[in-house]
Amino acid sequence: MTTDGGARLRREARALTRYLLHVECPDDLVERYVEGCAARSLTGTDAVTAFADQHPGAIALLDAAGALSGRATGLRTRIQLMAAILETSPRFVAAFFPAPSSRPGAVLRLAAYGLASAGRAVIGFPLLVALERGTP
């Protein structure tokens, strides 16, 4: 892996952690992400991942669009890797354990997450298609 490649992966780890949990990624987990990318042959890049690197605010849109359309697998694989690393660190355990809630509250929250994701997918889908066609 090149120095540039390593720097990009470290930047990616931090951006994905902010995206998933709204927190800063500890340095040891950044390094674990770099190791994970090397182990899973994710050190290369594609148009979607490169765009997300330049515009971290678009990660949510591209992830949501990829989830509904079954595309953006490179970016979604990286997000899953980062989520796995965060989940298996005791520091972030609260973000992965069940959240207390009433039954109506639980239903409302599920509806809110679904709607939020669908809204992002609607916005993100044209961007995703354009990136995949090479015309961002």
Added chain:
Amino acid sequence: MNADVIVVGSGPAGANAAAALVERGRRVLMLDVGDADSTYEPLVPAQPFASIRRSHESQHRYFLGERFEGIPSTGVRVGAQLTPPRMYVTGSAARLTPSHSTTFTAAESLALGGLGNAWGAGVFEFDATELADWPVAVDELRPHYDAVASRIGVSGATDDLSRFFPQPASAMPPLEIDSSAERILRAYQANKSSFNADGFFLGRPGMAVSTEARADRGPHEYRDMDFWADTDRSVYRPRWTIAKLRRSGAFEYVGPQLVLRFAEQPDGGVTVMTRDVDAGSSRQFSARALLLGAGTLGTARIVLRSLGRFGRRVPLLCNPYTYAPVINWRMLGADARDRRHSLAQLTAIHQPRPERGSRGSVQAQLFSYRSLLNFRLLREMPLAQRDGLRALRVLLPALGILGISHDDSATGEKYCELRAEDGGDGRLEISYRLNEGETSRNDAGERAMLGFFRRLGAWPIRRVHPGHGSSIHYAGTFPMRRAPHELETDVDGRLAGTRAVHLIDGSTFPYLPAKGLTFTIMANANRIADLVARRRA
């Protein structure tokens, strides 16, 4: 050691046959590759899942794997339930005994203890209707079910499933079920007569799990770590039996030997040719009788190669299997008890045609989802992963996974064959296709089962078909007949045309009911070993 009997394979069949032989005074030589986990077992602490998650800094090493192999790279596939500490179970089989297919994914094991290192521990007897094609009656198997139950340790309840799976006299109290399963079982009991009239039955499965302390095993500690480790040694693993046998002077374990073929000798003995997996050298072993328990596909390779039947198709059975995530709405917003196990909580049976007994039944096992971790589900959800993580925090207490099994019978479209290859030992080709009738019957069975769970308050989200082979219940290659033809077996499991070569794994089952077959494999292996021991006395 000058052995009376060679047993090939150390899985549920081999371990229990060897134990039965040694108990009857026979000297046994076991040949096995014997892969073992040298990496993860020492890493997993004997603590509950939640406690590990909160405090164990190096949990990523076994939850994700040292090479991050625990993160799925594709959707749900054959063997998806294998965690990094269990991946050694199928690890070297793909390299040493590959099979080839475009329609079927096989999972085999060359590990010490075989697939028994990762089985679900369900204890299901076959009933008379399910054994109708077999020349062995339930009453002949019953003492061997009991003997195996005593050896491996079985726990179970007396409930609506007892009519299908009678509990052995030695059964220990059942495992406690978790908060979600309790609510589903209560909903069933409140409306039981209506469900029963429709052919649905629900209860707690018998399990090969010690719920009481027995010798050096158990009791189960409810740590919810059953997918990751055997720290309390409560779930039966064949390697516990092998370890005990190795302390006996009448048993010798020789590894790492990949058995290639056998040949019967004019003096009545059998010679087994192996390849030492480490040294690459060839070896030979001889005894008066041979029991083959290399797993249905492994045994097929050995038999077809030994008899020179390259290109000859033999039937292959495998329970079609479907997953369905379900949401138990009564658990939404509810607290789930932390004390729980990760094995099947409940078993459901649908008997659509009671006049046919259990034949044609559909069976489902309900698991609660927690200890396999949230990240495994993220890419299965139609949500951005940030929203998926948040949704899972709400859903987790209510989330379950149903594993639905169907029965299987031989047709001309399900078979395997050994193809000759230059300089090699032959390669196993598998073709497995369900016909239209089977597909539509299975689809109807799944819909009915999901409808049953919906009535119990567990809403199915979708159905996931991991592909043929995913039940890892393989059988039927050399069916047992009262008057066997070539490539069939007699009532003693003896391969037609041989004097002393017996098949003790799933190879001899001419029909696969919709339930786990491991307990019946063990009972049948015990039965055949008993017969061989008496005849060689």
